[in-house]
Amino acid sequence: VYIVGVDLGGTQLRAALSDASGRIYRRLAEPTKAVEGVEAVLSRLKDLLRQTMAGVPPTEIEAIGISAPGPLDPRAGVILTAPNLPGWNEVPLRHIIAAEFGYPTYLGNDANLAALAEGRFGAGRGLKDFIYITVSTGIGGGVITDGRLLLGERGLGAEVGHMTLEANGPRCNCGNIGCLEALASGTAIAREATLRLSEGCSSLISDMVQGDLSRVTGQTVYEAAQKGDPLAHEVFARAGFYLGVGLVNLLYLFNPSRIILGGSVMKAGDLILNPVWEVVRRRISRFYWERLSIVLADLGDDVGLLGAVALVLDAKGQD
Ligand SMILES: [Zn+2]
Numbered sequence: 001v002y003i004v005g006v007d008l009g010g011t012q013l014r015a016a017l018s019d020a021s022g023r024i025y026r027r028l029a030e031p032t033k034a035v036e037g038v039e040a041v042l043s044r045l046k047d048l049l050r051q052t053m054a055g056v057p058p059t060e061i062e063a064i065g066i067s068a069p070g071p072l073d074p075r076a077g078v079i080l081t082a083p084n085l086p087g088w089n090e091v092p093l094r095h096i097i098a099a100e101f102g103y104p105t106y107l108g109n110d111a112n113l114a115a116l117a118e119g120r121f122g123a124g125r126g127l128k129d130f131i132y133i134t135v136s137t138g139i140g141g142g143v144i145t146d147g148r149l150l151l152g153e154r155g156l157g158a159e160v161g162h163m164t165l166e167a168n169g170p171r172c173n174c175g176n177i178g179c180l181e182a183l184a185s186g187t188a189i190a191r192e193a194t195l196r197l198s199e200g201c202s203s204l205i206s207d208m209v210q211g212d213l214s215r216v217t218g219q220t221v222y223e224a225a226q227k228g229d230p231l232a233h234e235v236f237a238r239a240g241f242y243l244g245v246g247l248v249n250l251l252y253l254f255n256p257s258r259i260i261l262g263g264s265v266m267k268a269g270d271l272i273l274n275p276v277w278e279v280v281r282r283r284i285s286r287f288y289w290e291r292l293s294i295v296l297a298d299l300g301d302d303v304g305l306l307g308a309v310a311l312v313l314d315a316k317g318q319d
Contacts, residue, residue: 001062003312004052004103006045007110007304008068008093010034010084013045015052016305020313022121024302028052038087046100053101063104063316064097065308070109070140074155077107083173106311112149112158113307114262114299115142120310122298123260131256132297133160135243135272136263137218138173139181145254149314161185165245183242186218186265193221193235203231222268236271243272244279251280251288262297269296 002025007014010032017026028051032041053061072079077094079085098105108116115132118124124132124144133141139161143150150158161181162174169178170188182188193205194216204224209215225232247259266272273294280289299306 001060002056003062003309004049004064005305005308005312006049006064006066006097007308008032008041008045008066008085009110009304010069010082013041013048014305015048016302016309017052017056018305018309020309022117022306022309024305026052027302027305032085034085038085038091041085042096045097049097049101058102061103063106063312064101065113065310065312065315066093066097066105066107067110067113067304067308067311068093068107070111070159071156072107072109074106074108074112074151077105079107104312104315106308106315108307108311109140109155110304110307111140112142112151113311114140114297114303115144115260115307116149116310116314117299117303117307118260118262118297119144120313121306122303123295124258127258129254129256130258130260131160131250131254132260132262133243133246134263134297135185135261135265137186139179139185139263143250143254143256145256160246160250163246163249165242165249180242180246184239184246184265186263189218189221189235189239189265190216192238193232196231196235201231204229205232218265222265225268225271233271236268237275239265240272240275241279244276245283247276247280247294248283251284251292255288257291257293259292259294260297261294262299262303266296 002017005016013032014029016024018024069082079091082088094105094107124130128147141160143158162179166178170182172179172182194213221232
């Protein structure tokens, strides 16, 4: 039997036909074109699902799992609002898809499901207590504690990117102040580099963007760091410092055995990981970290699809 995994992203809609071992037999993708609104995206999503399931006997399809940006209510199957999907306010996506196709359907937030995917198919295999964090444009994550994904009352828990680290720090996209996301995401890295350049610091970055500071991205800072640019190194060290402080909070709260770091910013590797470890070792008792591993995520671009598959498998209690 097959499981259908869906990854509803702000830029791409993806769907796959998978088996219970995470082997993908068919995968399809299309631009989301989120600006066209809810109905247009929904109809594209339904078409994509029809193509994904084409030619497969209905009895061979067990369920549909959907990974979507939060905040969403996984139990009710409702997307509450989605910053990258204009107009998606309280959309009962699970019901819409279940009613259209007639299969059991499950919905989960993308970062939570990435944690499930890493736990079942990737860097968290066999572990009962681990935390997955994705550091990209934003910061999201999932907390697996005693083998279970931590959800909270409305499924809004484990938002590791929105822990307050600087009570009077920079404003975050979520409306809060001084969140980890506002201090260590790719966006924060670009913002910090831009700020320092505008204060007159010299760096390769200025030449790379031909002096146009509005063009500085996390990627630019990364490329400059690769060339040994001191300012770029400092900016990554600062992001790593805050990520480390965030991890200290998480170690105190959940005492995981492993932290899995994914997302585009993590390709900076030791530029981030070294300051992370430095903070962890300096700020919290060794009993929390002497058996801790901090590793990079195993799963690449398929993490969303595999997370949707893992959600179905977890819901069905298939271990
Ligand atoms: Zn925030």
